[in-house]
Amino acid sequence: MRVLLATLASALLLSGPVAATPAKEAPWLPDAAAYRLTLFLGNLAPLPWDDIRTAWTEPYRGSEFSVGALAWLDRESKIEPDALMDAMMREDRQAVFAEATRLIALRIEEELDRSLAAEESATAQQAVRTARELYRAFEDGVAAADSEAARRIGLAWLELNSSTGFSGVLGAGSTSADRETMEAARTVISSYLAENYLLDSFAPRRALSALPETAVLSGRAIEVPPSLPPGSDIFDQDPLPLLVxxxxxxxxxxTDLPLVAFGDMLFDSAQIFGSPARDLGITCSTCHNRSDINQRLFVPGASHQPGAIDVDGAFFNPIFNDRRDDPLDIPSLRGLRFTGPYGRDGRFASLRDFTRNVIVNEFGGDEPTPFMLDALVAYMLEFDFLPNSMLTSDGRLTDAAPEVARRGEEIFNTPFAGLGDRSCASCHVPDANFLDRQAHDIGSVAPAYEGARAGALDTPTLLGTAYTAPYFHDGSLPTLAAVVDWFDETKALGLTGEDRASLTAYLETVGAADEPYEAFDTENTAFRLAFAELTTFASTLDTLLPRRDAEHILLLTDTVAADLSADASTMSNLAARPEVYALAERLAAVGAAVRADDWAAAEASWTAFKSEAAAIEERAF
Structure with a gap:
């Protein structure tokens, strides 16, 4: 729903095109990025030392720079990182933190020195910008520990930037640098760095963060808001998968299914999870984008490649940490009512139990109410497979399928000695949605130790798989052709090159869809899709308000009002923002009234919300 609400905000100015831009993080400088990655990775258990070293030697994922932090330092700085490299070689966590912290502080000082020594305004301005970008590595720690210091340093950066002078346009309008103001502003910043980040030693850190040393030594309990490291990507994929x-x-x-509608909202609500997922806005739909998979999702230290995540690692819920580096490829939830048992190894016979495990164990949320579980399960059981005109309802190819796929269908149903005289169709049963609802050990999971039994995995459906690459539980095979090759080689099937091509064509045909992605045009606009999603909440609140169900009303209003407001704030068309903010405020007013036990006011705010929404609908359609 969050994507839909963002597109709603972007489309409210109906007289012309409007664009909404997701709030993505600004690029990081290589050395600052490496520091932030070190803080994040340094809090995982067990420590991923290879990843920490890579954070300094390679560009972070998605970086605008072609070199890593160490190469960047060699090119841009006179500071030697030998002590940091030695600490990483010794795998000394505290020493790595101390040396990395000092290095970033020294880099800030180095750039400030350059700004004051610069004879040209442009050179001074660039040095100040670089120093300010490096300071981002400490900024959230300073803000969490000392808001007054954060304000004072923020003003110092503004004064520095405005006092470097201006070279003018073709020599006209130039101004000289105000050295006195620059020195004074620099003193504010440098004094704080010297007291907190440029130290010979640091107090031992249980959790690595950018908190200033004075705050750590004070013994105060200070929470730094959770953040994802550079290289992370939790945004929805584009094009947007079609939700069936x-x-x-x-x-x-x-709107006639209030239980399903509430489950729809919960599926897009970060409020059901614990921190850090809740604070970061991570929801069920973050991974399972519109019931499918999010192929771009990536979190350093928790993902080994895009579209994979380790949900039982140290980051999301340390209590549930299995201390194994085992990220799994995100599975599609399409056709969920047919695909039990649930979990990659089929350990949950019940979708309800599986859902509770995700909320409470994997993401550290509070125990969900029975109503919440009922709603989520009711919604997810409505997920259907993508329509495919090349398949009949019992899994046979239609006349629309290519001839090469028909040859592959014969191979798919042929028994092989390497498969124990069974066929591919023995497990992927065509007339049962290409499932057998069992778990099998096919040899794709390596034993955890010598003599251990390898894991059996739940048989996945083949429907819709043309859009869910990569394949296998760990995403180790990039294409369906690679899957065919793996089975042929490991099971000695004896396929010819033509056989492999035919079987691959069959899998691609079975996994295809008539319309895999949302298609927007002048009739089916993003605004119309978003608004249709929004109006589903009318039925939910119309049911919950008369029941005086405060707990679930507040969960809904807190989720949706915040999403609407956040999406409105990113709109590039300022004229369209007030209407979206007004809708968000109306919904927030419902929640505020419920908290005050003023049910008449809650009803009035909800009535006003529906009236304003109806006015937008009439104008739009």
Whole structure:
């Protein structure tokens, strides 16, 4: 829903095109990025030392720079990182933290020296910008520990930037640098760095963060807001996967299904999880984008490649940490009512139990209420497979399928000695959605230790797989052709090159869809899709308000009002923002009234919300 609300905000100015830009993080300088990655990775258990070293030697994922931090330092700085490299070689966590912290502080000082020594305004301005970008590595720690210091340093950066002078345009309008102001502003920044980040030794850190040393020594309990390190990507993929819901295919309106509608909201709510997922805005749909997979999702230290995540590692819920580096490829949830048991190894027979495990154990959320579990399960059971005109309902190819796929269908149903005289179709049963609802050990999971039994994995469906690469539980095979090659080689199937191509064509045909992605045009606009999603909440609140169900009303209003407001704040068209903010404020007012036990005011705010939403709908359509 969050993506839909963002597009709603972007489309509210109906007289012309409007764009909404997601709030993505500004690029990091290589050395500052390496420091932030070190803090993040240094809090995982066990410590991923190879990843920490890579953070300094290679560009972070998605970096605008072609070199890593050490090469960048060699090119841009006179500071020697030998002590840091030695600490990493010794795998001394505290020493790595201390040396990395000092290095960033020294780099800030180095750039400030350059700004004051510069004869040209442009050179001074660039040095100040670089120093300010490096300071970002400490900024959240300073803000959390000392808001007054953060304000004072923020003003110092502004004064520095404005006092470097201006070279003018073609020599006209030039101004000289104000050295006195620059020195004074620099003193504010440097004094704080000297007291907190340029120290010979630091107090031992249980959790690595950018908190200033004076705050750590004070013994105060200070929470630094959770953040993801550079290289992370939790944004929805583009193009947007098509969401196929069973009730919609039967022409049933979601507004007539309040339990499903509430589950729809919960699926997009970070409020059901614990920190850090909740604070970062991570939801069920972050990974399972519109019931499918998010192929771009990546978190350093928790992902080994895009589209994979380790949900039982140290980051999301330390209590649930299995201390194994075992990120799994995100599975699609399409056709969920057919695909039990649940979990990659099929350990959960019940979708309800699986859902509770995700909320409480994997993401550290509070125990969900029975109503929340009912709603989430009701919504997810409506996820359907993508329509595919090349397949019949019992899994046979239609006349629309290519001839090469027909040859592959024969191979798919042929028994092989290497498969124990069974066929591919023995497990991926065509007339059962290409499932057998069992777990098998096919040899794709290495034993954890000598003599251990390798893990059996739940048989995945083949429907929709053309859009869910990479494949296998760990995403180790990039294409369906690679899957065919793996089985041929490991099971000695004896396929010819033509056989492999035919079987691959069959898998691609079975895994295809008529319309895999949302298609927007002048009739089916992003605004219309978003607004249709928003109106589903009318049925939910119309049900919950008369029941005086404060707990679930507040969960809804807190989630949706915050999303609407956040999405409005990113809109590039300022004229369209007030209407979206007004909708968010109306919904927030419902929650505020419920908290005050003023149910009449809550009803009035909800009535006003529906009236304003109806006015937008009439104007739009």
């Amino acid at each position: 819901l069973n009730f919609e295919e039967q022409d049933i309106d979601e």
